[in-house]
Amino acid sequence: MAGLFDSFTLKGMELKNRIMMSPMCQYQANEDGTVTDWHLVHYVSRAIGGVGLVMVEASGVEARGRISTGDVGIYSDDHIAGLARIVELCKSYGAKTAIQIAHAGTKAETPEPNVAPSAFTHFDRYNTPQELTTGEIQEIVTAFADAAVRAVKAGFDTIEIHGAHGYLINQFLSPLTNKRTDEYGGALENRLRFPLQVIRGVKAVIPDDMPLLMRVSASEYSEEGYSLDEMVEMAKQFKEAGVDMIDVSSGGSLPTAPPAIYPGYQLQFAEAIKHGAEIPTIAVGLLHNPALMEEALQNGRADVVAVGRELLRNPHFAKTAALELGAELELPNVYKYAY
Numbered sequence: 001m002a003g004l005f006d007s008f009t010l011k012g013m014e015l016k017n018r019i020m021m022s023p024m025c026q027y028q029a030n031e032d033g034t035v036t037d038w039h040l041v042h043y044v045s046r047a048i049g050g051v052g053l054v055m056v057e058a059s060g061v062e063a064r065g066r067i068s069t070g071d072v073g074i075y076s077d078d079h080i081a082g083l084a085r086i087v088e089l090c091k092s093y094g095a096k097t098a099i100q101i102a103h104a105g106t107k108a109e110t111p112e113p114n115v116a117p118s119a120f121t122h123f124d125r126y127n128t129p130q131e132l133t134t135g136e137i138q139e140i141v142t143a144f145a146d147a148a149v150r151a152v153k154a155g156f157d158t159i160e161i162h163g164a165h166g167y168l169i170n171q172f173l174s175p176l177t178n179k180r181t182d183e184y185g186g187a188l189e190n191r192l193r194f195p196l197q198v199i200r201g202v203k204a205v206i207p208d209d210m211p212l213l214m215r216v217s218a219s220e221y222s223e224e225g226y227s228l229d230e231m232v233e234m235a236k237q238f239k240e241a242g243v244d245m246i247d248v249s250s251g252g253s254l255p256t257a258p259p260a261i262y263p264g265y266q267l268q269f270a271e272a273i274k275h276g277a278e279i280p281t282i283a284v285g286l287l288h289n290p291a292l293m294e295e296a297l298q299n300g301r302a303d304v305v306a307v308g309r310e311l312l313r314n315p316h317f318a319k320t321a322a323l324e325l326g327a328e329l330e331l332p333n334v335y336k337y338a339y
């Protein structure tokens with residue numbers, strides 16, 4: 001099995017190591033959704049620090065699909081140039097680049113009314129959403145595909161569809177949030193309809209050799225939510241529709257926290273999906289200890305490890321991990337004086 005500092009190839013994308021910067025909203029975008037100097041400095045610093053795959057935060061496919069008005073947008077061609085500059089610089093430091101395309105649904109806090117599969121929410125903080133009509137659902141499918149076209153134009157190596165954390169795609173998948181009685185609700189086959197349409201729509205507009213990623217919430221931490229077995233079944237269908245690797249997170253449909261949070265608390269889900277659906281997975285969640293990351297990969301539980309908060313603390317975490325594991329990782333020449 002490969003380790004943290006072995007390369008990883010998925011279709012036409014080759015990562016120099018298996019550390020991914022997990023998507024993390026910065027709430028620093030301009031109100032029109034364009035990126036700022038903050039994003040350039042933030043993402044490029046992690047590329048300089050040796051991360052194999054830098055993923056840009058959840059970026060709204062519609063203005064009303066942003067979590068906040070400080071979110072990055074990818075709903076207009078005006079967003080492409082700023083993103084392209086981030087991509088260009090990250091690549092010049094040897095990182096590959098990804099962008100997470102997202103729609104927050106109920107969890108959007110923008111001036112526009114929020115929308116969802118069904119007109120209710122489990123959260124006190126969000127407004128009651130408007131129920132989407134089937135015509136509006138199709139418009140959002142198109143918005144995801146248009147966003148993917150822009151991501152390709154900006155030069156990203158891969159795209160991740162945000163299907164986790166109780167946002168719009170997750171809202172359709174989950175019986176906790178999807179109470180529709182039409183072809184988009186009820187049985188699993190129906191709850192899968194919108195997510196599969198999004199995947200197919202994106203797949204149709206990206207180059208054949210570009211891998212497509214999808215983030216899921218593998219557990220809803222509720223008896224009334226979908227089960228891990230159902231998630232494995234969903235992952236099989238995502239794969240059939242064109243997803244090449246699943247980024248395995250959890251929670252978000254309800255305002256409840258996981259029962260226990262400990263290093264690698266979501267790793268079991270990445271392992272179950274990897275083997276159950278026979279698809280590469282990204283593990284995430286308090287995987288900040290290089291020995292534990294190595295264990296996850298070498299024991300075949302996941303293929304890539306995403307790091308969130310540790311990379312906020314330490315942009316050079318990849319080098320720290322390489323030193324700890326005795327692996328080689330080249331940083332820009334002048335930084336050699338520091339090691």
Ligand SMILES: Cc1cc2nc3c(=O)[nH]c(=O)nc-3n(C[C@H](O)[C@H](O)[C@H](O)COP(=O)(O)O)c2cc1C
Pocket residue numbers: 022023024025026057058100162164165215249284285286287306307308309310
């Ligand atoms: C500030 C912040 C912003 C986040 N934004 C996103 C996001 O845009 N998309 C997403 O899927 N997850 C988001 N997350 C979750 C992280 O990607 C990651 O899954 C989580 O922090 C667990 O990994 P960690 O323990 O390494 O931090 C965010 C987390 C933080 C701390």
